[in-house]
Amino acid sequence: MSSQESGPRELWATRVGLILAMAGNAIGLGNFLRFPGRVALYGGGAYLIPYFIALLILGLPIMWLEWAIGRYGGQVRAHWLGPMMYMITKKKLGEHRAKIIAGVFGGLTLCVAILLNAYYTNLIGWTAFWAGMSISGKVAEITEVGQAVGYLVKIISDPVYNLVPWVVSLLVIGLVVSPGVSKGLERAAKVMMPLLFIFAIALLITSLTWRTPIKPEWDSIKGFLWLWTPRPEKLADPASWLEGAGQIFFTLSLGIAGIIPTYASYIKREDDIALSALTTASLNEFAEVICGGTIAFSLGYAFGGELPIGMVYVDGKSPFFLAMAVYPAFFGKLGGVGSFLGSVWYLLFWFAGVTSAVAILNTIAEMFQDLGLKRSTATFIGILLHFIFGVPIAIEGMMTVAYDWGPSTVYLDFTDFFVGSFLLVVTAFLETIFAGEFVWPEGYEEVNRGGFIKVPKWIWKYVLSIIAPIYLLGMLIWLPWSARLGKLIETGAPMEWLGPTLAGISLLFTVAFFIMGYVIAVKAVEKSFKGKG
Amino acid sequence: METIGIYKNIPLTIDPSLATVFAVIGWLIVLCLVLYTVYKWTGIRRKEVKK
Numbered sequence: 001m002s003s004q005e006s007g008p009r010e011l012w013a014t015r016v017g018l019i020l021a022m023a024g025n026a027i028g029l030g031n032f033l034r035f036p037g038r039v040a041l042y043g044g045g046a047y048l049i050p051y052f053i054a055l056l057i058l059g060l061p062i063m064w065l066e067w068a069i070g071r072y073g074g075q076v077r078a079h080w081l082g083p084m085m086y087m088i089t090k091k092k093l094g095e096h097r098a099k100i101i102a103g104v105f106g107g108l109t110l111c112v113a114i115l116l117n118a119y120y121t122n123l124i125g126w127t128a129f130w131a132g133m134s135i136s137g138k139v140a141e142i143t144e145v146g147q148a149v150g151y152l153v154k155i156i157s158d159p160v161y162n163l164v165p166w167v168v169s170l171l172v173i174g175l176v177v178s179p180g181v182s183k184g185l186e187r188a189a190k191v192m193m194p195l196l197f198i199f200a201i202a203l204l205i206t207s208l209t210w211r212t213p214i215k216p217e218w219d220s221i222k223g224f225l226w227l228w229t230p231r232p233e234k235l236a237d238p239a240s241w242l243e244g245a246g247q248i249f250f251t252l253s254l255g256i257a258g259i260i261p262t263y264a265s266y267i268k269r270e271d272d273i274a275l276s277a278l279t280t281a282s283l284n285e286f287a288e289v290i291c292g293g294t295i296a297f298s299l300g301y302a303f304g305g306e307l308p309i310g311m312v313y314v315d316g317k318s319p320f321f322l323a324m325a326v327y328p329a330f331f332g333k334l335g336g337v338g339s340f341l342g343s344v345w346y347l348l349f350w351f352a353g354v355t356s357a358v359a360i361l362n363t364i365a366e367m368f369q370d371l372g373l374k375r376s377t378a379t380f381i382g383i384l385l386h387f388i389f390g391v392p393i394a395i396e397g398m399m400t401v402a403y404d405w406g407p408s409t410v411y412l413d414f415t416d417f418f419v420g421s422f423l424l425v426v427t428a429f430l431e432t433i434f435a436g437e438f439v440w441p442e443g444y445e446e447v448n449r450g451g452f453i454k455v456p457k458w459i460w461k462y463v464l465s466i467i468a469p470i471y472l473l474g475m476l477i478w479l480p481w482s483a484r485l486g487k488l489i490e491t492g493a494p495m496e497w498l499g500p501t502l503a504g505i506s507l508l509f510t511v512a513f514f515i516m517g518y519v520i521a522v523k524a525v526e527k528s529f530k531g532k533g
Numbered sequence: 534m535e536t537i538g539i540y541k542n543i544p545l546t547i548d549p550s551l552a553t554v555f556a557v558i559g560w561l562i563v564l565c566l567v568l569y570t571v572y573k574w575t576g577i578r579r580k581e582v583k584k
Contacts, residue, residue, distance in 0.1 A: 045555025052562060222537045226545060228552040228559075275573055282566040289563045293556075301537070310540025452577050 008074035010180055010266045015276070017186035020193045022263055022280040024185075024355035026253045027196070029123050031288040032349070033324070034420075036296035038247050039227055040312045043234035050235065050244025055285070057471055059248040061464035062428050063281055064455050066254060067273040068447040069435050070264025077528070079265045080366040081258030082106035082521030085431075086529060088440045099525055101434055105258070106521020108427045109363065111513035113257035113382075115506070116419045117360040118390035119412045121173065124353035125166030126324050127346050129155055132165070134331060134342030142332030144214065145304025148325040149311075156397035157407040163394045170383055173354055177361045178379045185358060188351075196348045197283075200291040203345070207298040213333055214303055223301025224294060226309060238478035239421075245475055246421040251288050252281055255427035259359040262366055274451035296326055303329040316487055318413050361386075367517070370524035389509050396502060405492040411502040414488050418506065422479060429472040436465035 012018040039047045073084035086102035093101070133139045133151070142148050155161045176184060211220045234240050249255045267273060300308035308326055311317040331342030361382050368378030392411045400406030435443055437460060444460045489499035536544045 045552055045559075048555060048559050052559075222547060224556070225547045225549050225552040226537060228556040229547045230551055230555055275570065275577075278566075279570040279574070282563070282570045285563045286567050289559050293559065306538030306540045306545055309538070309545055310543070313545070314540050314543050453573060 007077070008266050008268075009077060009079060011268060012266050013186055015271070017190055018263075018267065019276055019279050019283075020189040021186050021355070022260070022276070023283040024189045024193050024352065025259060025263060025359040026251065026280060026284040026356070027193075027287045028352045028356035029120070029127070029349075030247070030250050030356075031284065031292045031352075032200075032295065033123075033292075034250060035247060035288045035292045036227060037312055037318070038243050039293060040297065040309070041234075041316070042237070042240040042243050044226075044231045045228040046230035046232045046235055047240060047244065050241045051247060054245040054248040054471075055281075057463060058245055058428065058468050059252050059254065060278070060281060061459055061468055062254050062431065063252055063260070063277045064274065064447045064459075065431060065435055065443065065464060066258070066260040067264045067267075067277045068443050069431070070258075070261030071267045071269065071271075071273055072443075072446050073261060074265030074267065075269055080262050080363050080370070081109045082367070082517075083370065083525055083528060084258070084261055084265070085434060086521075086525045088443075089434050092439050099522055101430075102521045102525045103518040104430065105427075106367070106524075107514035107516075107518040108423065108430070109257045110367065110517025110520065111510050112255070112419055112423050112427065113360050113364050114385050114389050114513050115415050115423070115510060116256060117357055118386045119393055119415050120353065120360075121169050121357050121386060122162070122166050122390055122393045122412065123324075124169045124350060124357060125162065125164075126152075126155055127350045127353060128165035128169055129161060130324065130328055131343060131346035131350055133328070134339050134346055137336070137339045139328055139332045139342045140335050140339050142328050145300065145308050145325055145329045148328040148332070149307075151328065152325050153397075153401070153407060156409065157401035159394055159398050162397065166390065166394060167387075169350070169354065169357075170386060173357050173361055174379050174383045176354070176358050177365055177382075178376045180375070185355065189355065192348060192351045192355075196352055197287070199345055199348055200287060200295070203299075204291050204294050207295050207302070207330075211302065215305070218302050218305045220298040220302035223297040223299070223309070226301065227293065227297040242421045242425075242475050242479060245425060245472070249424040249428060250420045251284055253356070253359070255424035255431070257360055257363045258427075259363050262363045263359060270450040272450050272452045274447055274455050275453045278453065299330045300326040303333065318409055318416075367520055367524070370528060371520060372527070385513075389513075392502065392505060400491070400495065400498065403492060403495065405490075408491055408498065408502070410489055410491060410499045411506055414503040415506045417488055418510070422476070423510075425472055425475050429469055429476065432464060432469045432472065436469070437461050438465060 012021070069084050069088065073079065073087060076087055078084045078087050082102045082105045085105045086098045089101050090098040130139070142151065207220055208224065212218060253259050264273065297309065303326065327345070331338035331345070334341065361379065364382035365375055365378040368381050369375055396411050397407030397409065400408040444457065447455050489503045491499040534546050534548050536546050538545045
């Protein structure tokens, strides 16, 4: 990046392509796996209260803010959050303070990107495993959730089954990111995203109409009703409110390493962002609340009775673990047709995951490019960092498979909780402070420039810049009292020490990545923007 | 309230009417969002075609 260059490095070719790529970035495993698990754990239908409050007060306003930050940054060739926040805060806060702010956002960007993508790509690897099982026809041997759980334990506890699909997925993601993202990804998103929606709707209808495939008492509608039965006592746990906000950030990709600002930095200066951002959020909510909130537990109860529900609700098992065991039983029961449908579903599912992971790795590539590295080298470094952090996920299950409480997913679950409920919230909190009305009043004009709808001033001035930061600060203060934290790192005898150790390793990596990201941001800013207005 | 199963001595209960109310509210909020954006894009497309 030289100081003479202006305008974005890359541009989206079409409006539809931009929206579908943004939706592809937002829609992923979180919609179909994480969301139903959160509903089950944190109050059933009552969880909708913290969830939709978070969507209206935090989700939509911060979504608009991130699109505005990104498009503004793109005009000066700032393509990731660190340099973007430097340019935004420099005028009001001065160069020195702006550099520190850039460093903090750089640190958050790198640690969120690596932590989240390392475990996320592991999960994508698991979907690749099930795609392989479907393509080979082996999925037809599975007819009940219990059998699928057996296979899943095999994946988690066998490093070969775990590592190979993960490494292959990482390489594919690297191949997409390395040559540049906007053109290849845009073309793919135009085909794959509509297919993903068609298939999700078909599965939704099937799950509500094919009600008793195994036993008459295992009625899919009862599974659906169990999920949505309100359990309001759960709302007394701060974790419900934290997880409501955390899920909104996770699902809309807000606060996640600035991937929305990075994608938005490829938008032309006069193109609409207000309606496009709202459309992306709407598509994502459709996939999450309507499709994700219906499919997992309806199919789960119809094919596994109380087992899948009990595993999440009583044992506190990861919803990723559960849902990866529910869908295979459904496809297996369909025989040969199920193998075909399973192949299509898991490949699309894998694609949805890959598009999200690509967006995160793209941000890391942009970071290292700002240090003067070639894009291919920058991408390779990103993949390497994923690998270093992600290996413990692949081997923790193997270490603990022999115990009653194993195989362990503590490292994965703790990282998921720490990123989803803490780091994303911190990032969003700082965004609302440093890019809100008080430091960057121009942001309001930025979001509405070329807009097909007008974002009201009061949303910007009061909701985004006052209510949202107070809400987010409340979440952060509440976090240490969360009932879930202690449960997350529990392992049983004779290895009680293992859970806290794995959580500690995850935290150490977090600190290391934060420092690395801070330094990169400061260096990038000094190299590219020193003296620029 | 109806018990649909027992897992490790913990009953799993449903309240069909309350569950339906909450599910319908959730679906309605999301469908309103989706229909609003579809409506807006349709209007914009129509204007662009006219031009």
